Amino acid sequence: MTHPQKLALTVVTRRQALGVWSALSVAGVVSLSSLAGILAPVRKREPGYAGADKPTDIHLYAFRAPGTQRVVVAVTAPVALPGRFSASPPVETRFHIGAQTVTVPTARQMTSTEPRSHGDPRTFSGPIVMRIGTAPLVLQAAVLEFPVDTLKLNNIWAERVTSAGRRQRVASPFLAALIAESAPLARAYDAASPETDLIALREAVSSTIARMAERWHYPGDTLAYGQRLAGTILPDVLRYDPQLPQGFTFAARNGRHPDDADFAVAHSMLTGTPVSGNMPRQSAQLQTCFPYFQPASA
Amino acid sequence: MSHHFDIEIAREDPSLNLCDFYLFEGAPGNTVMIMTVNPDAGLSANDVFHVEALYAFRFDLNHDAREELAFKVRFQQPQHKDAQEHIHVQKFQVRKSSHSEALHGESGELLIEGETGAAHTQGRIKVFAGLAPDLFAGDAFALHGFLAAFHKEHRYDGDVWQHRQNFFAGRNITAIVLEVPTQMIGHGHIRAWATVSLYGHAPEKQVSRWGLPLITHLFLNDPDKQEIKEQFNESVPSRDVELFSGPIAAFAARMSGYAGSVVDPVEFGRQVAQRLCPTTLPYELGTPAAFDLAGFNGRPLGDDVMDVMLTLASNKPLEDGVAPDRRRTSTDFPYYGSPYAAAEQTGVVPVPHAPKK
Numbered sequence: 001m002t003h004p005q006k007l008a009l010t011v012v013t014r015r016q017a018l019g020v021w022s023a024l025s026v027a028g029v030v031s032l033s034s035l036a037g038i039l040a041p042v043r044k045r046e047p048g049y050a051g052a053d054k055p056t057d058i059h060l061y062a063f064r065a066p067g068t069q070r071v072v073v074a075v076t077a078p079v080a081l082p083g084r085f086s087a088s089p090p091v092e093t094r095f096h097i098g099a100q101t102v103t104v105p106t107a108r109q110m111t112s113t114e115p116r117s118h119g120d121p122r123t124f125s126g127p128i129v130m131r132i133g134t135a136p137l138v139l140q141a142a143v144l145e146f147p148v149d150t151l152k153l154n155n156i157w158a159e160r161v162t163s164a165g166r167r168q169r170v171a172s173p174f175l176a177a178l179i180a181e182s183a184p185l186a187r188a189y190d191a192a193s194p195e196t197d198l199i200a201l202r203e204a205v206s207s208t209i210a211r212m213a214e215r216w217h218y219p220g221d222t223l224a225y226g227q228r229l230a231g232t233i234l235p236d237v238l239r240y241d242p243q244l245p246q247g248f249t250f251a252a253r254n255g256r257h258p259d260d261a262d263f264a265v266a267h268s269m270l271t272g273t274p275v276s277g278n279m280p281r282q283s284a285q286l287q288t289c290f291p292y293f294q295p296a297s298a
Numbered sequence: 299m300s301h302h303f304d305i306e307i308a309r310e311d312p313s314l315n316l317c318d319f320y321l322f323e324g325a326p327g328n329t330v331m332i333m334t335v336n337p338d339a340g341l342s343a344n345d346v347f348h349v350e351a352l353y354a355f356r357f358d359l360n361h362d363a364r365e366e367l368a369f370k371v372r373f374q375q376p377q378h379k380d381a382q383e384h385i386h387v388q389k390f391q392v393r394k395s396s397h398s399e400a401l402h403g404e405s406g407e408l409l410i411e412g413e414t415g416a417a418h419t420q421g422r423i424k425v426f427a428g429l430a431p432d433l434f435a436g437d438a439f440a441l442h443g444f445l446a447a448f449h450k451e452h453r454y455d456g457d458v459w460q461h462r463q464n465f466f467a468g469r470n471i472t473a474i475v476l477e478v479p480t481q482m483i484g485h486g487h488i489r490a491w492a493t494v495s496l497y498g499h500a501p502e503k504q505v506s507r508w509g510l511p512l513i514t515h516l517f518l519n520d521p522d523k524q525e526i527k528e529q530f531n532e533s534v535p536s537r538d539v540e541l542f543s544g545p546i547a548a549f550a551a552r553m554s555g556y557a558g559s560v561v562d563p564v565e566f567g568r569q570v571a572q573r574l575c576p577t578t579l580p581y582e583l584g585t586p587a588a589f590d591l592a593g594f595n596g597r598p599l600g601d602d603v604m605d606v607m608l609t610l611a612s613n614k615p616l617e618d619g620v621a622p623d624r625r626r627t628s629t630d631f632p633y634y635g636s637p638y639a640a641a642e643q644t645g646v647v648p649v650p651h652a653p654k655k
Binding site for chain 2: 219220225247250251254259265272273
C-alpha cells in the first residue's frame, strides 16, 4: 500500500507524564532524578493518529510466567488518570476470568496475598516500574497468579471501580486504542459489559474503525472494513488459552505479554494498514518470581 | 510472485505455474473462483493452457483438509483464431465432481463449455478463460534482498522495501474465471485451494498448488532446501501440518527473532504455522471477501496480499510500497479489466526463463 501523507508527528505526552511524576514525587515514590527519564521519550506518531498512549492508559495482560507453570493476569494503569478519574481514584480492580471474579483492592504500597487453596490466585497490588524505551515509568498494578492447570481457554476482562461506583473497563488493546479516538465511545464502553457489547458498541466501534482506516487511506470500503473488524473484536475480551502458543501478534491473539508489540498489531489492524508508529518499545523487565513486575520501591 | 516462477517445472512451462487463486462473492447468490497461470503471458510466456493439464478448484466443506467438491477444467489443442498466427483459441469444458470423484481424475457433471477469450453463460453459471492483467503486486527485487539478508546474513532488513517497484506492473497472465451459484458449493465456512495436475497419457500428477499467497517464495525458500517447494506443490492440504508446519514455524521464529518483534520467537513461529497450515484459503460463503491484516476471508481481486504476508512472517508492520492495479478490475463478470495492450507494455522487460533440460 502507498500512503502519501506518512509524516512523523509528535504527540506530547509530557503533560500527562509530569502529572504522574508530580503525584509520585509528592508520595516519595520517585526521585527528582527520574524526571529527566520521564520527560525523555517524546513519542512520534503518524498524521491524524490519536490512539492510545500505552503507558498512560489502562492495560490488561495474561501470560505464562517465564520458566514456570504459572499464569499471570495483570492490570496496569497510570497512577493518575487525567480527565477520567481525577476526582475519585479507583479503589479496586475486578478481574473477570471466565465465570470467576477476583477483586483486588488498590494499594498505594505493595500488598500481596497468598492463595488459600489450589486454584485460588496469589494477588499483588501496588506501584510497579516499566520502561518505555530507556525511560522508567511508574504505574499502578494489580496482579494475579494462578497455577496453569487451573486455567482453560478463558475470556478475560477487568474493571477498575471508584469509591463513587464509577467503573472503567479494560480488555483488548483494540478497544484501548479505539476509546482514545472517541470520548463518547469511551463512555459507552465503560458503561457496557462484554455481554452487551455487540448491541451497545458495534455501531460506534465500526464507525470509529472506518474513520481510522480512512485516515490511513485504506484502499477498500472503509465502512465494510469497520463492520467486519468490529464483528471480530467484540465482545471486548482478552482471549487466552495457556495450552496454545502465547502472544498478541499478527498471527494470533492469545493472551498478551507486557513486552508484546501489541501497539503495532492493534493499530495496523484498526487502520487496515501496516503501522509501526515509531513507538519506543515497552519493556516490563519481568522478574523470575511473583509479582513478576518490578515493584516501584525496587 | 505470489507463486509465480516458484518451481522448476513452472519456469520451464508457465502454463503449469499456478500463480494465484481468488475467491469472492460475485453477482448476488453467486461465488467466483479464479486461478491464474502463464505469468508474463504475451511477453515471455504463451497465452495457451496446457492440453494435458487438469486445472482444479478444490473445496473442503467439512474442515478435514480434504476436498469434497471440485470444479475441473480441461482445454483442447489451441487453434489459430481467424487464421491469425499470434492469436490462439482453445475449447474447454468445466466439470463439477463431488466426494471421491473430486479427489482424482476429470470425471464429473459437465457444467459449461466454451472457448478461450470470451465469456460464456449457462443459466447462472459463467466462465471465462484467457488473457487478463496480472493483479498480483510486489517488489520482487526487494523480496530477493530481504531473503538474502535473512538467509545469508542472518538479519532482518526492513530497508529493502524503499524502492517501491511493482515487478508485475503492466504484465498479463491467463486466468480461469468461474462463477457458480453459491448453493452449488454449500454454505457457511469452507476452505478452498487450486491445483494444476498433469493429466493425459501418463498417470495424474499434481505439479502446482495454491492455498495462500507467498507460501513457497517466503516461508519455504531456504536456498539449501529448495526441494521443499516442489514437495509443497505436489502435496495435499491434509499433509501440510505434518510436512510444512515445522519449516514454516522455523522461518517465522527466525524472522521475528532477527526483527526483535516478539517476546518468544518459538511461540510466534508456532502461531504462524497454526495460522497457515493446512495451507488453504478460508471463506464464509456469501460474505464480502477480504484478505487483509484483519483476517483471511476469501480473496478478492485487488487486495494487497504481499504486505499482509510480509507483516505476518515478521510480526513487524511491513509494506513493499506497491499495490495491485485496481483500475484493472471490474464490477462485472469476469471481474478483470482489459489486459495490458502492447502500447502499455513499453519498457516491461520479458522475464527470462530457464532453458528446458
